[in-house]
Amino acid sequence: MDFTMIIPGLKGAILTNVEEVGEVVRLYVEMERKVHRCPKCNQRTNKVHDYRLQKIQHLKWFERKTQIFYKRRRYVCECGKRFSEKNPFVMRYQRTSIEWNQAISIKAIKGKTFKETAEIYGCSPSTIIRRFDQISRSEICPVEELPTVIAIDEYKGDTREGKYQLIIADGITKQPIDILPNRYKRTIKDYLRKHGSRVQIVIMDMNHSFKAAVQEALG
Ligand SMILES: [Zn+2]
Structure with missing residues (x-):
C-alpha cells in the first residue's frame, strides 16, 4: 500500500x-x-x-x-x-526532522520551561537549553542602541546563570532584541546604561526591582 x-x-x-x-x-x-x-x-x-x-x-x-x-x-x-x-x-547528519527542529526552536524561546518543552518534544532539557543558547547567539545580533520603545519580560529558563532570564524586545514590533542571562537588578541596570540612551518608554510588569533598575539607569 x-x-x-x-x-x-x-x-x-x-x-x-x-x-x-x-x-x-x-x-x-x-x-x-x-x-x-x-x-x-x-x-x-x-x-x-x-x-x-x-x-x-x-x-x-x-x-x-x-x-x-x-x-x-x-x-x-x-x-x-x-x-x-x-x-x-x-537535513544532512540530523536525527530529527526539519519540522521538529523548527518547533523546538520556537518553544526553546517561547515555552514555559526547558523541562516542560523537553517533555513535550521527547528530548532532554539540555537539548532545549543548547538550542536556546544557539538562538540567542545567532539570531539575535549584538545590540548597540536599543529603540525608543522597549518591552522587558521575564522567562523561566533554569539555566546555569539563574532561574529566570529577561527578554528585551522592541516594544512596537515585538521582535526580541536580546536575552539577559538573569534578572538581577545589577544586570538590567548595566545593560540599559550601556545600550539605552535612546529609550523613552519601557513596557514591563510592575516588578519593583525592574522598575528601580530602569529608573536608576535611565532616569
Ligand atoms: Zn558526477
Missing part, C-alpha cells in the same frame, strides 16, 4: 507504511526516484547506488511519539560520485 499523502512536514514523500509499536507511531517514507544533478560534475543521473534506512524523530502525531523511517536513496553518477537524494524533511 503506497500512497502520497499530505502530512505536515512530509510533503512530497511517499508513505509506504504506518505502524504503531507500543506508544510510538512509525511512518515509513521514501522519495520518488527522479533525475538528480551530480554535486561534483553537474551531470544528470537517476542511477540508484543503494538505500539506507534512517530513523528520524518527528513531531508527535495524535499525541503519540512519532518516528520517520526514511528509506534514503543514494544515486551514483558516471563520474563515480555517490550522493543522497534531496528530501524536504531532514
Whole structure:
C-alpha cells in the first residue's frame, strides 16, 4: 500500500507504511526516484547506488511519539560520485526532522520551561537549553542602541546563570532584541546604561526591582 499523502512536514514523500509499536507511531517514507544533478560534475543521473534506512524523530502525531523511517536513496553518477537524494524533511547528519527542529526552536524561546518543552518534544532539557543558547547567539545580533520603545519580560529558563532570564524586545514590533542571562537588578541596570540612551518608554510588569533598575539607569 503506497500512497502520497499530505502530512505536515512530509510533503512530497511517499508513505509506504504506518505502524504503531507500543506508544510510538512509525511512518515509513521514501522519495520518488527522479533525475538528480551530480554535486561534483553537474551531470544528470537517476542511477540508484543503494538505500539506507534512517530513523528520524518527528513531531508527535495524535499525541503519540512519532518516528520517520526514511528509506534514503543514494544515486551514483558516471563520474563515480555517490550522493543522497534531496528530501524536504531532514537535513544532512540530523536525527530529527526539519519540522521538529523548527518547533523546538520556537518553544526553546517561547515555552514555559526547558523541562516542560523537553517533555513535550521527547528530548532532554539540555537539548532545549543548547538550542536556546544557539538562538540567542545567532539570531539575535549584538545590540548597540536599543529603540525608543522597549518591552522587558521575564522567562523561566533554569539555566546555569539563574532561574529566570529577561527578554528585551522592541516594544512596537515585538521582535526580541536580546536575552539577559538573569534578572538581577545589577544586570538590567548595566545593560540599559550601556545600550539605552535612546529609550523613552519601557513596557514591563510592575516588578519593583525592574522598575528601580530602569529608573536608576535611565532616569
Ligand atoms: Zn558526477
